[in-house]
Amino acid sequence: MGIWVYLAAGWVLLVALYGLVTSRNLIHAIGCLAVAQSSTYLLLLAVGYRRGATAPVYSDLIPGTRPVVDPVVQALALTDVVVGATVTALLLALTIQLRKRHHTVDPQGLTGLKG
């Protein structure tokens, strides 16, 4: 596999950025941001993968009998998921307010400033 998994993570990030740049709808843009975030899950879990290894949980595994994948990056992926969910929630709340005050969700339609 070599480095292809890392490159796939980079590809997911760039596809999401393309979506963000060309987005005409803020809900769609938030979806793109979630995709960009998911590229980091892929990168983290790819970094932690170990060939022939199992999950780092010893409730049904005698320590030392089998190699396990890296638990540190899995914990980081959990943090990543939580942060992603909270960012999405806040952005959606902001979008609701924008729709109410400016009557549009098109980021390119948001040109005027309101006092």
Next chain:
Amino acid sequence: MTARTRLVMFLVATTVIAAFFTAACTEVPRFGSDFHPYGQRAVTAALAHRTANVVSSVNFDIRAFDTLGEESILFTTVLGATLLLRLARDEREHPPAAERVLPTTRLFGTVLMPITLVVGVYIVAHGQLSPGGGFQGGVVLATALHLAYVAADYRVLERIRPLTVLDVADSLAAASFTIIGLAGLIAGGAFLKNVLPLGTFNQITSGGTLPVLNAAVGVEVASGLIVLLAHFLDQAVEITDSDSQEAH
């Protein structure tokens, strides 16, 4: 900036990022290699603290201070959404209407809700032993409550969702994480130090402060998520602005 210039700028930036990222990837250890120095040390540290789930040990023991930041982010988001989605001066709140539900859907909700609640508590309580923990179990618990909305209507959900109690529970759970940390500072000399008895490996009481922190995070995530979703659902179900009022 026109859409065309933006796209050209994006393509230039993408080429640069892609080139440097690919160059960086050729230098990192290969995918699936045996070289995981941090992973090995985390496993040793988790086993020394008699915690079977190493991922939980990393989150709530080794990196507990980072998890304090993580749950503060969650708490701040709930605060932020409460502030952003409050009832504005030109908006009106309507009592939600009763809805007709298929009897089979109602039966599905009645059967599944207690099961989901038990699963949620199980996942929170066994965070130190098997995959799961406060964050995952908290989400399951919040989902269980919203089965009432799926299988009945919004009025039923409002009756089983004491928002004031959940607001207080959210704050108390967020504060208790810090208090457990301070207890570690007083008893062990370091913030969030694992000072409780470590128990027997692979038992529900193992891991010292880990199950306590898991429970605090479980309560916080469950109540925070219910409060967060309540504000979004209120926007969709109960609140109309003055413009749409006139259109009716």
